[in-house]
Amino acid sequence: MILVTGATSVIGQKLCQLLSENKKAFRAMCRKEDQLQKLRAQGMDAVLGDFKDAEGLRSAMKGCTTLFLVSPPNEDQLESEKRAIDVARQEQITYIVRVSASDANLRSSVPWAQAHAHIDHYMRASGMPWTILKPTAFMQNFLTMTKPISKGYLPQVGGKGLVGYIDAQDIGRVAYHVLTEGDHKRATYYLNGPEVLNMKDAASTIAKAIGKKVRYVHLPSFAFRVLLRATGASRWLANGLIQQYAEVVAKNHDHDLGEEVLRLTGHQPRSFTEFAQENRESFLNW
Template identity: 85%
Template sequence: MILVTGATSVIGQKLCQLLAENKKAFRAMCRKEDQLEKFRKQGIDAVLGNFEDPESLRSAIKGCNTLFLVSPPNENQLECETKAIDVAKQEQIAYIVRVSASDANLRSSVPWAKAHAHIDHHLRASGIAWTILKPTAFMQNFLTMTKPISKGFLPQVGGKGLVGYIDAQDIGRVAYHVLTQENHKRATYYLNGPEALGMNDIASQLSDAIGKTIRYVNLPSFAFRILLRATGASRWLANGLIEHYAEVVAKNHDHDLGEEVFRLTNHQPRSFHDFAIENKDKFSN
């Protein structure tokens, strides 16, 4: 039995869909009653659980032998996920598949990249069998910029850096194959989309998808911070995003393209152009 954390995320939803379609034994963990009911109406075993409440996680794990571990970036991520790994070990979980990040590094100035590296180290030292997935930046991140994009602008601080943006659904697809096959333990997989794109490329593909010219505006950091804060990002998230794009992306430190998604799934990763077309209504309104 697999416990799927982050079951309501794009990654988790795709993973749950594939597990259900292929009649694999799993349980979806979610935070809210309405999410719980939605899963149960689909015939999916679901349970309430919260990373900040280890006892709820302990209860959710009962009867499972495998854990899919993913959580959103926040200031408590390191504490929450290391505790989750500790609880998993106490409850005799035999295998953990974890979503990390391609830029994870113990010395990183990007807060979640540093946290991911510490969690990865904790998992590898836990004695539990593991597989670590390290995706690059998600295509879905651009859905947080729909308002300026709809007005014809793509604001960023990414300079001319290139990123192999990945659709989060492809990460869910990889997770399904890793969780249901036997030969992935102690492996670390770097995951990316099919092409390396700069912000001008993104703007061009968005323009084509929505039939309106989108212009990339490379903002100074202070201006991008103001924009992020105005759109609801916390100070921690805004500062981290600026550090990520200004240091990792603009200075060309993002990892190069690989073929792991296709190798693991026999399925070509989705292009940004296809992603933009599917979400054109969101980008144009």
């Protein structure tokens, strides 16, 4: 049985959908009671679990042999995922598939990119079989900017940097194939979408999808920090996002476009145009 952490994320939802449709044995882990009830209403074996709670993780893993490990960027991510790996090693887990990041680097100034690198090293050293998925930036990140986009502008600090944005649903699709096929252990896969885009390209694509002009506005870092803080981002998150976009994206994070998504799933990764069209109402009606 597979334990799916992050079951309510876009990646987790797509993975659970595919596992359910193909009648694979899995258990979905979530943190909140309302999420638990929603998953169970969909007929899933769902449990509450928190990366900060070793005993809760231990309970969630009971009867499982495979762990899908994913968590959002947070200040406790390094210790939380190391704890999950430790518990998995103590229980009956024999294989871990983990979502890392394409910019993971032990010396990165982006806190979660550095954490990802440390976690990847820790998992490899655990002695357990593993597979690491390293996606580029998610297309879903643009959904955090629906308010200004609905008003006709996309504020960012990404400059002219290029990124092969990937739809998080494609990561879930890759995870399904890796988890249910037997020949991916000790493999690291870099995942990207079908094209590289800069912020101006993204704004233009969204504009075509919604039938309304959207202009990319390159902000100085201090102004972007104010915007992020005003929309509820913590100081830690705001500083990390500025480092990620101003230092990584603006200076180009355009890995050569590989075809890992197509090779692993048999499906072409979704384009940014498809993503923008699917989320048209969100961009229009904030």
